Amino acid sequence: MISIINENIQKSSSTNLTSNDPKDVCTIEDILELLRQLFYLSNTYVQNNPHPYHADENLSLENYFYSKKLNNKLLQQIQDSIIIASSSLPIWTEWLTHSYTFLYPFETRQLYFRTTSFGTSRSIVWLQERRDELIRAARTGGLLRPLGGSTTAATTTLSSFRAASNSNENSSSTSNVFVPEFRLGRLKIDRATPIDREHILRDAMNLFHYHAQSKAKLEIQFLNEEGTGDGPTLEFYALIATDLQKHSLGIWWHHDDHEHNQTIYVRKLEGLFPVPYSQNDERLDTVCNYFSLMGIYFAKCLLDKYLIDMPLSIAFLKLLCMKSKYNNDSNI
Template identity: 30%
Template structure:
């Protein structure tokens, strides 16, 4: 409940076909699509407009005003235009407004009321606050207790049982006293890593020889092809089942506003959303650039050979395409592209067929079942078609792979000093300087220590709720502040920091706490 049913292509009840403004909107949609294509071109010089050029500020303000009335949204009384425009012409609205629309119309009645209540609490205008509305939204909590030694197995079971439930999932660990937000955020972080394990053999690994337990995926996670034997045995169910759970996991994280740490390939996300993907080497480059470049070289060899006797004689002394002994199997996998493919050599006559079949086997049919399973799992929580209001880059950000702002200005604004500290305290200034100097791995460690997740939520440090709070940790004589380590309350993003004698001591002690304080939740 709480959202009008939204199909992928509902009729535009607010836009008659022959209305002048409808024609203008359709023209804008075409222009926006052309602009997106131009922006995605690999050339260095792009002639595309920024996304903000298409945003209509008046419509944005009007839609925001509609979404501020929870009773209108919850009772499904939004005007037709407020449902039609964000779905069919999302470029008219900035990301924040579209995300607000998704939360208001797709996440259910109870979450809508709680979201509105939270905004009222944070807002300064108490004259419009209605404390009675809070009783209208009762959100159930589902607590589960799992073993750290069997994170993946536990996660699979948890999402099979409760993945489609509308209740908020809370996780605790056996033999640990920690409860609430901290352990739950860490659970989502740990499971994100577990799903990218090499031994699952469900993702492409661009460097199988690279050490480590997780796949190497600089272009984002993309499914490994499923062999015909697996499809013949059980229709690929065993291999696709985990993709179904991954889909549920991602959707549940969005529903509960949990941060996940999964970097999906943009082409895979297009396939999961049901978008059309052109089967070309340019598309393959976005999945595996090295393989695409190798296939281009193979094509150039065949082209040179067929371009004339004189040129052919020069090249023949160097290399023949047949000498490479490439057969009709998927590169890197023992899977035939066609029956008898292992015994069929690639020649200058059939090289185009080979290239087409490789691209089809990786980006086309090779990822179709996995994308479909992800889509089915996701839609058990809320319809994946509701994500069509977002660009692929925005979805990559939503799923936990966004750039983060760690500038001193942002940190100073977002950090709340309290109980013994203020914004001018030497310890606070030193902490901000240390945080600013962190490299990417140290940032992940710091966030894992403070919040339970290695990534910031949407909105960065400003999006932390409650805000990051730093308080003074007292010391007892004869010990000094330098004898203590910092401690945290991850559930409320709360750092207890001793007033160290110098910035160097602060950096050292914080580093020790970050390394030793992860992996369990106990009383501080």
């Protein structure tokens, strides 16, 4: 990598800087690619030489690559309800957040993902939830949770609400903010057929096969039980995570001494990693079905903001995220 960069530097230094050839003009893409290489080199150096930084454990070279102006500009775009609801974000937002992630803090990228990745209906619901938070903060005089870790945009928006409140004749103080109530629509809820606790994975496969394309929120009720809503739904997701870790499924690599311990679940300090199978193995189709279920299951958890206990290994997470095995990104 160093030799390639040195070679490019030597070539560029030998060219005539006053040339009118358009090929010699440095573009924005060239600058971004240079920043990408510098970011990679800095991370590689820190990973290979950690000792010089023991004196200051809070030192993070990533902070030097964050662009405050781009971060604030992206947050302004995300806050515009019309842009979000109409899916009219500028092309550069997706280009930069996906191709040059080092320009933005993790919180901002996570917020962009949550705002834009689940369809218009989910975006509208998110905007309404955000608006409700802002109204409560204005009425109580409390602090608004910042967008993407930045307090600037949140403070500006909150101030505008309070200014509108003071100018309204029906409001005598900032604690009585007058904001007309409105709803563009509510999140659709699909109530699944009763799930058998004794056959969680079987029923989950049948349910997700039908529900995979739906953006509606899923609610679960168990067979011969009265409860429904968030409680049984959370338990359903937790039971899937537990059953997917069973030795009997044959989908996770484990130590050879499993037969002596007779444990039900795969427990590895390194985390879960798929066991390799040959292309002619008769169990391959069944194993692929389990991983297909797992993919839909993870997507539903992201969609409905459920946290699950699934100790996947870092190596497997990198494969899922299409990361290099040498990439030690802490945000994976």
